[in-house]
Amino acid sequence: xxxxxxxxxxxxxxxxxxxxxxxxxxxxxxxxxxxxxxxxxxxxxxxxxxxxxxxxxxxxxxxxxxxxxxxxxxxxxxxxxxxxxxxxxxxxxxxxxxxxxxxxxxxxxxxxxxxxxxxxxxxxxxxxxxxxxxxxxxxxxxxxxxxxxxxxxxxxxxxxxxxxxxxxxxxxxxxxxxxxxxxxxxxxxxxxxxxxxxxxxxxxxxxxxxxxxxxxxxxxxxxxxxx
Amino acid sequence: xxxxxxxxxxxxxxxxxxxxxxxxxxxxxxxxxxxxxxxxxxxxxxxxxxxxxxxxxxxxxxxxxxxxxxxxxxxxxxxxxxxxxxxxxxxxxxxxxxxxxxxxxxxxxxxxx
Numbered sequence: 001x002x003x004x005x006x007x008x009x010x011x012x013x014x015x016x017x018x019x020x021x022x023x024x025x026x027x028x029x030x031x032x033x034x035x036x037x038x039x040x041x042x043x044x045x046x047x048x049x050x051x052x053x054x055x056x057x058x059x060x061x062x063x064x065x066x067x068x069x070x071x072x073x074x075x076x077x078x079x080x081x082x083x084x085x086x087x088x089x090x091x092x093x094x095x096x097x098x099x100x101x102x103x104x105x106x107x108x109x110x111x112x113x114x115x116x117x118x119x120x121x122x123x124x125x126x127x128x129x130x131x132x133x134x135x136x137x138x139x140x141x142x143x144x145x146x147x148x149x150x151x152x153x154x155x156x157x158x159x160x161x162x163x164x165x166x167x168x169x170x171x172x173x174x175x176x177x178x179x180x181x182x183x184x185x186x187x188x189x190x191x192x193x194x195x196x197x198x199x200x201x202x203x204x205x206x207x208x209x210x211x212x213x214x215x216x217x218x219x220x221x222x223x224x225x226x227x
Numbered sequence: 228x229x230x231x232x233x234x235x236x237x238x239x240x241x242x243x244x245x246x247x248x249x250x251x252x253x254x255x256x257x258x259x260x261x262x263x264x265x266x267x268x269x270x271x272x273x274x275x276x277x278x279x280x281x282x283x284x285x286x287x288x289x290x291x292x293x294x295x296x297x298x299x300x301x302x303x304x305x306x307x308x309x310x311x312x313x314x315x316x317x318x319x320x321x322x323x324x325x326x327x328x329x330x331x332x333x334x335x336x337x338x339x340x
Contacts, residue, residue, distance in 0.1 A: 023306060025307075041317060044317075047322060048321060052325055052326070092260065095256075095293060096250075098297070099244075100246070100249065210298045213297075214290050214294060217286050217289045217293070218290065220263075220286070227273075
């Protein structure tokens with residue numbers, strides 16, 4: 001039986017007041033998957049908009065090519081692949097930290113005798129790592145946005161600027177919400193400790209966090225790596 | 228670490244990823260990202276016709292690994308799989324449809340002047 005399935009003796013609700021469907025699945029888990037499904041369509045619309053407008057800006061700066069304005073000023077290709085690769089790596093590894101945080105919460109009551117078990121079983125440690133990596137990703141994005149604005153690309157400059165800032169800005173906002181969510185779990189962990197009974201709450205936050213990660217996997221390839 | 232590796236998932240008797248699976252997936256994600264970024268800087272690869280399909284293929288692998296193992300979709304109830312893959316298919320078809328209708332691809336194919 002998973003953390004999301006109904007205990008055999010409880011038809012309608014769990015001891016904590018959690019409601020289950022007739023399939024024995026927790027409503028909250030169905031809700032988060034439905035939400036993630038709707039988010040897929042939101043990001044598909046934003047990515048589609050970016051791709052439809054790709055290569056149609058009549059003036060620069062451009063993502064992958066240099067541009068010379070009428071006054072003779074040269075604008076280099078604006079996307080910074082090394083910096084974005086680093087931020088992509090940070091976000092991918094934050095997903096790894098998040099699954100370890102979830103596993104630590106689920107296995108909280110298991111005895112931890114070795115140093116390795118204590119490290120793996122520390123939900124606080126892995127939540128901290130995930131939060132810090134999420135914050136670092138936001139830092140990378142803030143750096144990228146300010147660099148672009150300094151180099152003359154704003155949301156109003158051209159089609160590339162409008163679609164790029166809208167797409168990556170929406171993603172960044174999702175990351176920011178995820179970081180706040182994870183910090184709130186961390187606060188609960190410090191206040192009363194997260195245990196197996198909280199596993200579903202952590203699982204739901206983890207699903208949201210991984211979704212933000214997979215969206216970035218798509219954005220990184222389509223926006224940054226494909227010219 | 229044995230107790231953790233054996234029960235990294237829910238305490239329920241279903242098959243769930245172990246700690247070592249999570250670790251292996253992280254390494255694979257890192258390696259694929261490194262290959263993608265390297266390909267961007269290899270002119271022979273970056274300018275060849277295989278570049279775009281290979282980038283899409285590699286990112287699809289990363290996407291699938293995170294969804295199946297980190298989001299536990301491989302091990303979870305099939306309803307969750309439907310709730311995710313249904314909208315994902317609609318989203319992908321919408322994206323492909325819009326690309327054919329309005330992007331530079333449609334101009335190249337003569338569908339849009």
